[in-house]
Amino acid sequence: MWEHRALYVAISPFYILFAVFGLFPIGFSLYLAFHKWDGIGIMTYNGFNNFKYMLTDAEFWQAVGNTFMIWIYSTIPMLFFALIIAFLLHAPFVKFRTLFRVGYFLPNVTSIVAVAIIFGALFANNYGFLNYLLQSVGLPVVEWLNAPWGIKVAISSMVVWRWTGYNAVIYLAGLQSIPQTLYEAAKIDGASAIQSFFRITIPMLRPVILFTVITSTIGGMQLFTEPQVLVGNDGGAGAAGMTIVLYLYRESFINNYFGYGAAVGWGMFLIIALFSIVNWKLVQGKSS
Amino acid sequence: MVCVLLISGCSIWPGQDDSANNKKVTLTLWYWNRSIDDKLIARAKEKFPNIELTAQKIGGDFKAKLKTTLAARSGEPDIVALNDWIMELFPSEDRFYNLYDLGAGDIEDQYLPWKWKQGVTPNGQMIGFPMDTGPTALFYREDLFKEAGLPSDPEDVTRQINSWDAYAAAGEKIKEKFGGKVFLTDNIATVYNQVLSQAAERYFRPDGSFIGMDSPTVRKSWDTAVAFKEKGLLANADGWTPGWNAAMNNGEVASFVGAVWMKQVLQEAAPDTSGKWRVARAPGGDGNNGGSFLSILKSSEHPQEAFELVRWLQSPENQLEQYQTLNLFPSAPGVFDDSAMTEKEPFFGGQATGPVFADSAQQVPDAFFGERYPSVHNIITRRLNDIAKQNANPQQVWTDTVHRVERELQR
Numbered sequence: 001m002w003e004h005r006a007l008y009v010a011i012s013p014f015y016i017l018f019a020v021f022g023l024f025p026i027g028f029s030l031y032l033a034f035h036k037w038d039g040i041g042i043m044t045y046n047g048f049n050n051f052k053y054m055l056t057d058a059e060f061w062q063a064v065g066n067t068f069m070i071w072i073y074s075t076i077p078m079l080f081f082a083l084i085i086a087f088l089l090h091a092p093f094v095k096f097r098t099l100f101r102v103g104y105f106l107p108n109v110t111s112i113v114a115v116a117i118i119f120g121a122l123f124a125n126n127y128g129f130l131n132y133l134l135q136s137v138g139l140p141v142v143e144w145l146n147a148p149w150g151i152k153v154a155i156s157s158m159v160v161w162r163w164t165g166y167n168a169v170i171y172l173a174g175l176q177s178i179p180q181t182l183y184e185a186a187k188i189d190g191a192s193a194i195q196s197f198f199r200i201t202i203p204m205l206r207p208v209i210l211f212t213v214i215t216s217t218i219g220g221m222q223l224f225t226e227p228q229v230l231v232g233n234d235g236g237a238g239a240a241g242m243t244i245v246l247y248l249y250r251e252s253f254i255n256n257y258f259g260y261g262a263a264v265g266w267g268m269f270l271i272i273a274l275f276s277i278v279n280w281k282l283v284q285g286k287s288s
Numbered sequence: 289m290v291c292v293l294l295i296s297g298c299s300i301w302p303g304q305d306d307s308a309n310n311k312k313v314t315l316t317l318w319y320w321n322r323s324i325d326d327k328l329i330a331r332a333k334e335k336f337p338n339i340e341l342t343a344q345k346i347g348g349d350f351k352a353k354l355k356t357t358l359a360a361r362s363g364e365p366d367i368v369a370l371n372d373w374i375m376e377l378f379p380s381e382d383r384f385y386n387l388y389d390l391g392a393g394d395i396e397d398q399y400l401p402w403k404w405k406q407g408v409t410p411n412g413q414m415i416g417f418p419m420d421t422g423p424t425a426l427f428y429r430e431d432l433f434k435e436a437g438l439p440s441d442p443e444d445v446t447r448q449i450n451s452w453d454a455y456a457a458a459g460e461k462i463k464e465k466f467g468g469k470v471f472l473t474d475n476i477a478t479v480y481n482q483v484l485s486q487a488a489e490r491y492f493r494p495d496g497s498f499i500g501m502d503s504p505t506v507r508k509s510w511d512t513a514v515a516f517k518e519k520g521l522l523a524n525a526d527g528w529t530p531g532w533n534a535a536m537n538n539g540e541v542a543s544f545v546g547a548v549w550m551k552q553v554l555q556e557a558a559p560d561t562s563g564k565w566r567v568a569r570a571p572g573g574d575g576n577n578g579g580s581f582l583s584i585l586k587s588s589e590h591p592q593e594a595f596e597l598v599r600w601l602q603s604p605e606n607q608l609e610q611y612q613t614l615n616l617f618p619s620a621p622g623v624f625d626d627s628a629m630t631e632k633e634p635f636f637g638g639q640a641t642g643p644v645f646a647d648s649a650q651q652v653p654d655a656f657f658g659e660r661y662p663s664v665h666n667i668i669t670r671r672l673n674d675i676a677k678q679n680a681n682p683q684q685v686w687t688d689t690v691h692r693v694e695r696e697l698q699r
Contacts, residue, residue, distance in 0.1 A: 038379065039355050039356075039358075039359050040355060040358045040359050040377075040379075040380045040383065041379055041380055053699065057695075120530075121530065124529075124530065124531055125524075125531065126525070126531045126534060126535065127530070127531060127534045143677075146524075146677040146678060147678075148678075234666070234670050237673055237674065237677045237678055238673075238674050238677075238678050238680075239670070253352055254666075255663050255666075256355070256376070257699065260699075
């Protein structure tokens with residue numbers, strides 16, 4: 001080992017940084033999850049109380065439910081639109097394709113706080129743009145940010161707006177990796193465009209779809225900034241926009257239950273892991 | 289972080305003091321925008337030539353930043369501004385100097401007693417020196433009140449709309465007159481907060497025990513807020529939102545009980561209504577909402593110099609000056625009679641609102657908050673919003689809230 005020490009020194013920055021900023025916080029949060037700590041005073045050992053409190057806390061389960069609802073509201077339309085957009089971008093008749101690709105990717109690099117402010121103006125109960133449109137065609141206004149489903153729709157639409165282009169670009173890469181010869185062979189055998197879409201494109205895209213489903217699951221379970229900026233730390237009316245991470249944030253940094261926040265973090269880790277496995281099995285299952 | 293380390297560097301290495309630096313003492317001060325006048329800080333540097341003052345305007349989430357720094361035990365400032373969440377830091381009183389030990393007792397009589405007490409922990413340690421205060425009063429639209437056949441002169445309003453019942457009755461008149469297009473007040477949380485702020489007793493006793501959700505104060509505040517909702521007197525415009533600004537500017541809200549610093553907020557939100565607002569004493573009594581403090585952290589190596597600076601920055605004269613420059617309402621009643629406090633204000637139709645708030649400030653009841661006040665208070669106002677906005681059953685929500693608060697206190 002010692003004769004290679006120059007090499008170890010060369011690769012050490014990553015491991016040192018990972019140990020300091022990755023490994024230590026993970027270990028510390030596990031330690032913290034079994035303690036009671038207000039962030040400043042002394043830490044006291046709390047056993048499994050934090051976890052017990054979490055499992056019996058109605059607000060925690062509401063946050064879990066909200067997160068799943070928002071995930072469903074956002075992921076299904078998002079991946080659907082992404083696939084269509086990718087397909088169109090791949091089509092030979094579309095001109096200025098690079099321009100479109102950049103355009104669809106732009107929402108992803110826009111500051112999320114700016115996005116939330118714009119969406120806040122769109123969905124505002126009074127003087128909101130959507131309600132203005134509804135009113136101008138003679139429809140009754142919707143109190144978007146007071147209704148439990150309205151808050152979820154507003155948050156989901158932000159997610160859709162932000163991530164559709166990103167997923168489209170990934171799907172596009174997947175589409176481009178499918179050998180053209182497969183389509184040509186199918187054409188010679190007399191397959192229609194729809195047949196080749198469902199028999200060639202979708203099966204060949206499965207690994208890419210799996211990737212986007214898993215990343216959307218992780219991203220969706222970790223949703224925080226959108227609801228926080230749109231409806232505040234308490235998740236808005238009836239806590240309908242309270243997600244798991246927002247709950248974690250409020251309990252740790254607003255209410256100063258840092259030990260409890262750490263426990264919620266680990267609870268969330270388990271939920272994401274389980275849910276990712278379920279998704280993986282589902283998407284995988286179809287192929288075999 | 290690096291900056292902070294560099295700046296505080298001088299005080300970490302005491303050896304440097306001897307090195308020809310004519311023994312300047314280095315002090316760091318953390319404050320947020322508009323909590324201290326920048327010009328005053330510049331003058332402090334002239335006034336105290338022996339102090340090398342580094343004043344840092346901390347942006348973003350001030351409280352979170354301070355707490356993180358306290359938790360890390362490094363990079364702490366010498367002097368720090370605290371907002372009305374000061375009670376959350378009472379359990380960590382050992383991280384602050386007791387200002388009584390530094391001579392604060394000598395000038396105690398220059399400040400409002402209730403304000404002074406808010407900076408003193410239950411153990412009698414004074415950790416916060418009074419800065420500005422937030423006495424409350426009734427902001428109302430003189431034109432709308434007149435049109436609805438209500439008293440409209442500030443003195444008449446003060447005399448006649450003197451209780452929450454009288455105020456609600458005025459709201460019914462407004463609702464009738466304007467066919468539901470103008471609401472008496474902005475939102476349910478304002479009503480609850482203001483009724484609560486007028487009482488001496490909140491959720492906890494000074495020994496830390498919980499009074500209980502059935503305390504008369506809490507019940508009265510809750511019932512008043514719910515009654516306002518049931519009578520349809522609320523515009524459901526939440527503070528600090530564009531919707532609130534629009535509701536104010538469009539004349540949808542006829543009045544609200546708010547702290548003195550709402551003057552600035554209102555003027556910026558509703559420029560179109562300039563000249564139409566007036567201020568009267570709040571129905572149901574005077575209260576306080578907000579206001580800040582200055583503290584000296586235990587990590588400071590020069591507490592005595594820091595205290596002299598704090599004392600000068602918040603002297604009655606300098607507080608008066610900051611009232612003129614930043615609208616920070618003084619906590620030193622000695623300057624309430626100054627001509628600067630009685631200036632006529634065009635936004636309020638030429639009314640001098642200073643005396644109204646000054647009278648209010650002197651009547652604020654002593655109140656004990658307790659370090660768990662914010663979390664309990666937050667649970668209750670959150671639930672009230674469900675009643676106001678989602679038409680939740682008030683009795684159901686009350687039972688739920690009592691349960692939730694009990695659970696919270698068992699943690």
